[in-house]
Amino acid sequence: MIRHITLALLLIALGYGFWLSANFKEIAAGVALFLFGMLSLEQGFKSFTGGTLERILRGSTNRLWKSIGFGVISTTLMQSSTLVSLITISFVSAEMISLAGGIGIIMGANLGTTTGAWLIAGLGLRVDIASYAMPALVFGVVLLLQRGKVTKGLGYLALGVGFLFLGIAYMKSGFDAFQTAFDLSAYAIPGIGGVLVYTAIGMAITIIMQSSHATLLVIITALSAGQITYENALALAIGANLGSAVTSALGGMSANLGGKRLAIAHVVFNLLTATVAIVLIQQMSWAVDHLSAQIGIAEDDVLLKLALFHTLFNLLGVLLLAPFTRPLERFLVRAVRFEPKPMEQPRYLYPGALETPATAINALRKEVGHLYDNAYELIAMGLSLRPALIDSDQSLSEAVKMTRRIIPLDVDDVYERKIKSLHSEIIDFISEIQGRGLEEPAARQLYTLQQASRDIVEAVKGMKHLHKNLSRHGVSPNPVVREPYDAIRLTIARLLREIQQIRSQDPETVTSLSLDSLKLSSETSSQKFISELNRLVRARRLPARIATSMMNDESYTFEIGQNLIEAAQALLEPSSPRDQAIESKLALDEDDLQRLVDSTPEPN
Incomplete structure (x- = not known):
């Protein structure tokens, strides 16, 4: 409002000056x-x-x-x-x-x-x-x-x-x-x-x-x-x-x-x-x-x-x-210290970041990292594990085993406040960057980070579905029902910890192979889980009805893992085209991963 009044007064003053003197006009x-x-x-x-x-x-x-x-x-x-x-x-x-x-x-x-x-x-x-x-x-x-x-x-x-x-x-x-x-x-x-x-x-x-x-x-x-x-x-x-x-x-x-x-x-x-x-x-x-x-x-x-x-x-x-x-x-x-913004508000997206493509891409990368941090906290709480515990050196298997209750969590509410609103701000910022014209390498980085933001959102949506059955069966007195959900919780918790450890390292020491090993581990864990469920159904220890529900939840678990890994890979991607080319050569493609999974001995 003040700016508009100032502009109006300035225009009036200029108009008066033009009327008063032709020399002032010049x-x-x-x-x-x-x-x-x-x-x-x-x-x-x-x-x-x-x-x-x-x-x-x-x-x-x-x-x-x-x-x-x-x-x-x-x-x-x-x-x-x-x-x-x-x-x-x-x-x-x-x-x-x-x-x-x-x-x-x-x-x-x-x-x-x-x-x-x-x-x-x-x-x-x-x-x-x-x-x-x-x-x-x-x-x-x-x-x-x-x-x-x-x-x-x-x-x-x-x-x-x-x-x-x-x-x-x-x-x-x-x-x-x-x-x-x-x-x-x-x-x-x-x-x-x-x-x-x-x-x-x-x-x-x-x-x-x-x-x-x-x-x-x-x-x-x-x-x-x-x-x-x-x-x-x-x-x-x-x-x-x-x-x-x-x-x-x-x-x-x-x-x-x-x-x-x-x-x-x-x-x-x-x-x-x-x-x-x-x-x-x-x-x-x-x-x-x-x-x-x-x-x-x-x-x-x-x-x-x-x-x-x-x-x-x-x-x-x-x-x-x-x-x-x-x-x-x-x-x-x-x-000079300012109160930190709430988790649901952008921390790095501001008009000045659009001054150059490099600052815009870097600000976007940090904001997607902020979105990942929000998702990390939500997913950890959805597993009924405190983020501080996952960040520590404590035994995750012991923590999962000792869980006595599933923490009540309104996943839909947290998703709306901390994930969806921030994701919308990221998409809006991306549209601003695209409107300024980018060279091919910067445009590719922009697409990768946009996809990472979407992967994070998809991981949280997977947690929304998974949390319903975790709340129902996660502390079941029947070990045959409870233990598969313990395995699901442990798989996601370990993945969260390993990604956090990779993100805390010097970016120059992190390679695609670090995350490829997580993909391989996720694939083999999924294979092991399905094989164990089939064994329990064959032994008549687990009803096929419950086993089907568990297989659906394992599918959510696998998707959560893949989405988080893909997001982490985008956040850790080198900024220079030369380093990106080297990383691309080192990374395993889908066929390579599948061969490694097939060569892993199947559990009895």
Whole structure:
């Protein structure tokens, strides 16, 4: 509601500004074109996030200097610290990189965003940049009309560059004309009061436009036209940095715990940087003047001096915070804690996870794992065994044998609350991923995880059927009736324990053969159970009527086992196509399993 009111007020203010001044209309059009150019650049770079960016990002966070370097380079190329920040938040949220690595990237992104100021101040306002915009737009449209994803991505990049250049040209023209009609520099505020006021203005502009690059463009073009003073421009640049922290924080608040911690770290870094810059603004101005003389910037070239100031105070922030990255990480882990969501609510599915295919697939894998955990608890309770007992080293056969009562459990109610609702959220998230277009390897992983989610649901449905007869015969005083159900309970409990043990291992040490052995064990257990029932019926110890019911329950047991194994296999599948190919070669197919089952000696 508040967002809608804010949007309405903004549109009214813009409409009034257009009616009031044609020059304001030109300036606003320049900002709009610049922002659209940034959106096009983001769309273009997202076309290349099918694996390369993710691999580079994960390989660039094992050292702090690598993280900072990645943040600088990626933001320089993309010219969007917001995009880099949101991608980093999504990676930290999906637990694909550490919080410390994410903090390093955020610091680097802040430093990398200063390159935009250098480009605008050093090139954008000194040449006829609009003449370069037209060819870029033409090439962009031609490339965008092609079918290939990479070609379309290049088209978006060319369009982005073209609209950026066109936006800068419109802004410059608008402010030049605005200068003759109205002189904003007459309202400049001297002293620390002016610094604070213009810092707040810079922050507000960035929050509204959701882009510190666009704010810097406004600042530099207004400064070049004499609409603001150099001192107030410095304060506006500080405010732009603070505003960028707010925009990324708003994006991070929709993430999970890791993403929220990184968003808070971003705010801490930018607050520290801004505070130091405000307190030392006179000393930093002197440093800018001194360095400008050393590197050949003219004394009256306030545009390049502003770019240098922007770089210096961000660099100072990096130098101040970098030694404390690990302590900050530990502090955030201890201090920033949120109440865990109920078991039936998604824990990893949030809009930011859709930033790249890698984060989306990883978040989906974790959520399917969460669904498996819910199913594991339900199935364990359906067996009248506590999950903690299955997770322990206690004897399962003794626990089954010593069961004196079947725990009452409304399986239908638990299924609706903890399984079906979460499965629906997973399916909805999958549809969102599919709508964004995926390369073949990612699409295959998506299908595998969707099938795993369905397997988990089918396993729980099997438990729903099985629990009815377990409640009736599980503690029967007749051992001939009770013992087959003890065997069923023991088979499922052992399978649950073995899958839990495999899932707790290092994924790199788990192979398909680990789960293939469980499939073989499930097949042989089923064969043994049916053979034992046939023997009891032949010996007239078990009525055929009850034996038939037991065979149906054994069928549910077998299906539960197969579904759980298939789900576990999908959750443990390697992410890289190369490793998947190796696992596929190692895995036993149905014919291999059947030969092994046939070669197993049949019980007497």
